[in-house]
Amino acid sequence: MSKRIEIKDLDIYYGKFHAVSGVNMTIQPRSVTAFIGSSGCGKSTVLRSINRMHEVIDGAYSTGQVLLDGVDLYGPGVDPVRVRRQVGMVFQRPNPFPTMSIRENVLAGVRLNNSKVTRPQAEEIVEKSLQAANLWKEVKDRLDRPGSGLSGGQQQRLCIARAIAIAPDVVLMDEPCSALDPISTLAIEDLIHQLKEEYTVVIVTHNMQQAARVSDQTAFFNLKEQGKPGELIEVASTEKIFHNPDQKATEDYITGRFG
Numbered sequence: 172m173s174k175r176i177e178i179k180d181l182d183i184y185y186g187k188f189h190a191v192s193g194v195n196m197t198i199q200p201r202s203v204t205a206f207i208g209s210s211g212c213g214k215s216t217v218l219r220s221i222n223r224m225h226e227v228i229d230g231a232y233s234t235g236q237v238l239l240d241g242v243d244l245y246g247p248g249v250d251p252v253r254v255r256r257q258v259g260m261v262f263q264r265p266n267p268f269p270t271m272s273i274r275e276n277v278l279a280g281v282r283l284n285n286s287k288v289t290r291p292q293a294e295e296i297v298e299k300s301l302q303a304a305n306l307w308k309e310v311k312d313r314l315d316r317p318g319s320g321l322s323g324g325q326q327q328r329l330c331i332a333r334a335i336a337i338a339p340d341v342v343l344m345d346e347p348c349s350a351l352d353p354i355s356t357l358a359i360e361d362l363i364h365q366l367k368e369e370y371t372v373v374i375v376t377h378n379m380q381q382a383a384r385v386s387d388q389t390a391f392f393n394l395k396e397q398g399k400p401g402e403l404i405e406v407a408s409t410e411k412i413f414h415n416p417d418q419k420a421t422e423d424y425i426t427g428r429f430g
């Protein structure tokens with residue numbers, strides 16, 4: 172199920188270092204939002220705050236709210252492990268578990284959440300997730316072979332299958348194509364278009380054309396100056412950000428004048 176994300180007055184710290192300041196934005200269900208901006212402005216940090224992943228770093232914390240269909244992920248009593256079940260994540264480098272088979276890679280998160288999954292249920296989840304990740308046809312005859320034997324692009328689609336196997340509400344992607352060749356990149360971009368039919372998708376990308384191709388909404392982050400926290404400068408439809416942004420800094424970045 173796809174859910175709406177609302178980020179309210181979000182500040183994020185790594186110990187004493189104030190990494191990101193005052194982020195406010197809404198992300199609609201069944202849409203793709205791209206985070207763009209120069210290196211170090213906090214895109215990955217904000218992305219990771221949407222499933223509380225930044226908290227695994229010692230001393231990291233945040234203030235403000237991240238609401239999923241109105242429920243604050245940082246509210247009292249909310250278990251971060253539960254949050255990570257609702258909000259899946261795909262990383263820059265494909266990271267299948269190398270010794271596990273393709274089948275067991277898809278099921279890894281499912282088994283953590285529910286050890287009682289039956290064999291027929293497991294088979295159904297494997298096929299459905301690999302179909303949804305556009306990988307089924309390529310691997311259906313070798314589900315027992317190691318995930319590490321696949322190409323880089325296939326491994327990334329396997330990681331996407333693993334992320335969606337747990338039926339999350341949101342899929343986060345941190346530069347999912349940066350380690351891939353152009354053909355594999357296009358396969359992942361096609362997949363992102365399909366994923367938004369069922370999920371809320373948020374992607375960090377350094378590739379402007381990719382942001383323009385895959386996203387409905389774009390958020391531009393920037394540093395006011397070195398040493399200051401990153402800020403959300405502007406968020407709007409991708410069409411507007413790329414053709415008629417309100418802020419000069421956005422226009423300068425889009426047109427390659429800086430960043």
Ligand SMILES: Nc1ncnc2c1ncn2[C@@H]1O[C@H](COP(=O)(O)OP(=O)(O)OP(=O)(O)O)[C@@H](O)[C@H]1O
Nearest residue numbers: 185188190208209210211212213214215216217228
């Ligand atoms: N684990 C960490 N410990 C301390 N500081 C960190 C950590 N991770 C990130 N930072 C700092 O937080 C700021 C934001 O980093 P972040 O990785 O979110 O930026 P980014 O916009 O995603 O950058 P890039 O585009 O280079 O990936 C940077 O100053 C970075 O050095």
